[in-house]
Structures are given as structure tokens and as C-alpha cells.
Amino acid sequence: MSMETATALIPVSFTEGATKELKKIQQQQELNNEFGLRIGVEGGGCSGMTYILGFDQKKDGDQEFLHNGIKVYMNKAHGLYLAGMQIDFQDGLNSRGFTFNNPNASSTCGCGTSFAV
Numbered sequence: 001m002s003m004e005t006a007t008a009l010i011p012v013s014f015t016e017g018a019t020k021e022l023k024k025i026q027q028q029q030e031l032n033n034e035f036g037l038r039i040g041v042e043g044g045g046c047s048g049m050t051y052i053l054g055f056d057q058k059k060d061g062d063q064e065f066l067h068n069g070i071k072v073y074m075n076k077a078h079g080l081y082l083a084g085m086q087i088d089f090q091d092g093l094n095s096r097g098f099t100f101n102n103p104n105a106s107s108t109c110g111c112g113t114s115f116a117v
Contacts, residue, residue: 010065010072011083012039018098019068021089026070031055036064036071039087040078049081051100080104 014022022037040052058064058073065072074082085102 010067011074011079012085012087014067015086015088017089017091018087019070021091021098022070023068026055029055034058036073037067038073039082040075041081053087053098 026037034057035055036058038052038054038056041049042052043049056073059075061075061077062073063076063079065074081104082102083104085100085104088099088101090096090099
């Protein structure tokens with residue numbers, strides 16, 4: 001990992017709740033150092049694109065960031081869709097899971113994981 005990669009500013013932010021939940025998941029899955037949190041987008045969903053959030057190994061074309069001790073991988077091309085996004089974790093009676101507040105989305109779906117640009 002180059003110093004430039006390690007100090008690059010991550011284009012997304014995480015709430016304290018999201019960070020806590022991600023660290024908990026990372027511990028439960030007992031992942032080795034090759035794995036990091038993948039953030040991205042893919043075609044599909046009711047609004048055209050869906051978010052990718054899960055632990056994965058680094059791939060060609062990925063940028064690598066560091067957030068509170070968690071390695072984060074993101075394909076360079078996805079930065080256009082994700083810059084400025086905030087990831088939160090809700091743990092309430094009506095909903096439980098990660099939520100995405102994306103200022104780049106022109107519309108979102110009721111499911112909360114699908115959006116249009």
C-alpha cells in the first residue's frame with residue numbers, strides 16, 4: 001500500500017453507528033488483512049442503480065482508503081456516483097440496516113438501496 005493511497009481522503013463518510021456496526025461485522029467474520037470494505041454501485045434495482053456494501057478483496061481499478069482502522073475499497077469509476085455520500089446504520093423497531101444518504105441521487109426508491117442519477 002503506497003503512502004498516497006493510505007492518506008487519500010475517502011469520498012464517503014460514515015456515522016458513528018455505521019462505523020461501530022462495520023467493525024462488529026468485520027470481527028464476526030474473522031477476515032484476514034486482504035479483505036476490506038467494498039463500497040460501490042451496480043446497475044439494477046427499481047430506480048436503476050443499487051449500492052454495493054460488503055467485505056471483499058482488492059481488485060484491479062480499486063482505490064484504497066482507510067477509515068477508523070477499516071480498509072475501504074472503491075472502484076475509481078464509482079466515485080462519480082458516491083462522492084459526498086453518508087452511510088449510516090439504523091437499529092430501530094421499524095428498520096434495521098445500513099442507509100445511504102447520497103447527494104448525487106436524483107431520486108431514490110422506497111427500499112433505500114436503489115437510486116437514479
